[in-house]
Amino acid sequence: MEETAFFGLLAASVLMGALVLHRRKETREEARLRREKLVFHAVSIKSGNEACQAAQYLKGVRFLAQEAPGLPLPGCHAAECTCVYVHYDDRRFHNRRDVYMNKVYLAAEVEVERRHEAGRRKTDRPSLQAAH
Structure with a gap:
């Protein structure tokens, strides 16, 4: 009976070790993907109804998160700034390869x-059979 308990405990230990190693691998991969995603993390500034001129000027502009101006914006004269950051995974609005996806390049004249x-x-060479 002691042997059965020993092998059961050994099997459970091996299983737990495999789960821990598998979990670590997933965590590293997720961390790598998160770091890659953060490289192009972007923000835009969403302003309230009483937006200052600086906020109106920057409406719809995306900045890399580390390059975004601080809030309240310089030149904001509101008593209480209501601007907030809107977060995006990427600074681009559209996929740059849309022209290829829509096959516009195929419509060019030959x-x-x-x-x-x-x-x-x-x-590429003409067949000798065709020449006869």
């Missing part, structure tokens, strides 16, 4: 072939 010689591949 230019006239300017090469005079055939390519080096067998498929």
Whole structure:
């Protein structure tokens, strides 16, 4: 019976060790992804109804979080500033590759072939059979 208890305890220990190691691996990966995401963390300034001129000027502008101006904005003359930061994962509004996703590049006119010689591949050369 002592052997059964020993092997049961050993199996439980191995299982717990495997779970701990697996959990650490996930945590490291999540931390790496979080750090990468924070590199381009951005903010914009959302102002209230009585926004100062500085807040109105910056409406819709995204800043990298570490480059954003502090609140209240310099030049704010409100008795109590109601501006807040709105957070984003990325500074960009749209995916830069939208033109490729919409296949706009395929709509370009096809230019006239300017090469005079055939390519080096067998498929680029005219077949001898076709010439006869």
